[in-house]
Amino acid sequence: MTDAPAFDKSVLRQLVSELGAEDTAEVLTAFVEDTQRKVDLMLADAANAALIRQEAHGIKSSAATFGFARLSALALELEQGAAVVASDQLRHATGLLGQEFQRTSHYVRSVLLPSNLEIA
Amino acid sequence: MRVIARQTTESMGRLLVVDDDLVQRSIIGKIGAKLGYDTVTASSFEVAAGLLQRGAFDVMTLDLSLGEHDGVELLRIVADRGLHAMSIVIISGCDDRILNSTKRFANGLRLSVAAGLTKPLDLDQLRDALQSRRSAAAVAATDQTSANITPERIATAIARGELCVEFQPKVDIVSGRVVGAEALARWCARDLGIVSPAVFIPMAEQCGLMPAMTDCILSSAIAQGRKLIERNPGFTIAVNVSAALMSDLALPERIEDILRREQVPAHALIVEMTETTAMADVDRAIDILVRLRIKNIGAAIDDFGTGYSSLAALARLPFNELKIDQCFVKGCETDDDMMKIIDASVGLARAFNMKVVAEGVDSPEALARVRHAGCDIAQGYFFAPSLKLARAENWVSQRNAFVAQHSLFVDRSTEPNGDGGRLAG
Incomplete structure (x- = not known):
């Protein structure tokens, strides 16, 4: 759970240059908290295809905004597949997304935010 | 919040x-x-x-x-x-x-x-x-002007001769020559300034003023466009005809009278109408269009693809030119959906042996796309906006003189990746 997520630093770098480090840190924190809430909802009701699709749609775009490429790609797969895959597959895929998010969240809290985003 | x-x-x-x-x-x-x-x-x-x-x-x-x-x-x-x-x-x-x-x-x-x-x-x-x-x-300024336009004010404008025409050039995509112009109604009022046609034309249509307005514009376009026709072999002037006039079976003779009076050959005029106009009373439209075509006057289906009867209009009416609506051309360089419509429209026009005009060509990229699709003629801001008569005459003569002197340019313009044909000035 401590390995780094698939992450495109250049995307975060552009966001920092646009918003500044302080505001970027604020929205990055909001992203982690809001996505945690979404992931919790999804894991609690992992057979609910409509809910999975809706929450995955939001995670897909937000994750890509910060450069978290694998998290965004997993969310895209879930969004597109939620309505057509069997419920056990849906539960499995939601679990994978949850794991990738935990990696992302840990990385943000332990590496990115403490460095004042200078790593970007 | x-x-x-x-x-x-x-x-x-x-x-x-x-x-x-x-x-x-x-x-x-x-x-x-x-x-x-x-x-x-x-x-x-x-x-x-x-x-x-x-x-x-x-x-x-x-x-x-x-x-x-x-x-x-x-x-x-x-x-x-x-x-x-x-x-x-x-x-x-x-x-x-x-x-x-x-x-x-x-x-x-x-x-x-x-x-x-x-x-x-x-x-x-x-x-x-x-x-x-x-x-x-x-x-806010546009809204204020619109509020002052009434049917009575439009009728007065027609009677006072406040309406005039401007000419938007049509350019042959292969040769680069200007081969025609669309005459567009303009209104410069003493008390209101320039009034947009988007304001006064819909109101004139609603209030039954289009026959008088179209007669006025038709006469003005033919009279003013005569020099363009005389100086440029094969040049055509296109005029829009409203639905109200398409129920008037005497229209072909009235147009012929104007052409005779202004000593302009019939083949130099193209009458444009939308598919909705043409199909409103299709029997009368066939009657009028067939007689216009017999008299050697051109007929173009305008704003193609935006009405509800495009295919029926093509099959039943003797148009010889198809104008692809600008809503499909503007932005076609980035919108593949629009290119599919343009490609299909060109295919249909070819099947009916019609010339194809792309309206709303505003960029070199759009020109490249419509050229690749096989359109014959382009019209739009990339070449020129609508121009007052003197400027239009000057623009057309300069461009055609340049094209005539630069045969190498003509050859290049036919290449898929060649320059769009834009000329300085």
Whole structure:
């Protein structure tokens, strides 16, 4: 759970240059908290295809905004597949997304935010 | 709802950010504030609808997915409330076709769409879109002029001769020569200034003034266009004919009389009509169009693809020119859906042995696309806007002289990657 997520630093770098480090840190924190809430909802009701699709749609775009490429790609797969895959597959895929998010969240809290985003 | 104060001393206006995603909402709001907008964010359809009810905004960014609701519902509310001047940036995480269709829907509601952006947001595009809104003063001036136009004022304008024509050149895509011009109605009123045809033509149609207006424009176009026709072999003048005139069985003879009086050959005139006009009373339209064509007057189907009877009109009526509507051409370089319509339209026109005109060619990229699709003639701002007679005569003679002297240019212009054919001046 401590390995780094698939992450495109250049995307975060552009966001920092646009918003500044302080505001970027604020929205990055909001992203982690809001996505945690979404992931919790999804894991609690992992057979609910409509809910999975809706929450995955939001995670897909937000994750890509910060450069978290694998998290965004997993969310895209879930969004597109939620309505057509069997419920056990849906539960499995939601679990994978949850794991990738935990990696992302840990990385943000332990590496990115403490460095004042200078790593970007 | 959250208010984000602008970070500049001067205000750009009020920005409403509508997005159910906290992160996107925050980022857009912060960028808006940095640009100088007094920003309010709305996390739901209901909050946004309430804010639009209570206050005015200069710009709105709108995410299409809003939980149980969607952005299209909000666009309908914006149109119902008459907020046509508010600049709208549509944002979507869905596929491009949904975004493009929504932009067309909003344009159909006469809303001011500044841009359509896909998620994840390109921050440069977002900034450009937020900065590209029309000035509020310009919008207010247009609205004020519109309020003063009445049917009586239009009738007076026709009687006083305040209406005139301007000519928008039509350029042969292969040779680069100017081969014709569309005569467009213009109104410069002493008391109102320049009145947009988008204002006075719909009102004239509603009030039964189109026969008088079309006769006036037709006579003026033929009389003024005579020099262009005489100086440029094969040159044609195109004039729009309204639905009201297409029930008048004496129209071919009246047009012939005008041509005779002005000593202009019949083949130099093209009568343009929309498919909706032509199909309103199809038997009368066939009667009139067949006799126009027998008299060697050209007939073009205008705004092709925007009505409800395009294919029936093509099959039943003897048009010899098809004009692809500018809504398919504008932006075709980035919208593959529009290119499919253009390709299909060219195929149909070829099957009916018609010339194809692409309207609304505004960029070298659009010209390259319509050339590749096989269109014969292009018309649009890339070449020239509508021009007063003296400027039109000058522009056409300069361009055609240049083309005649530069045969190498002509050869290059036929190559797929060649220059668009734009000439200096």
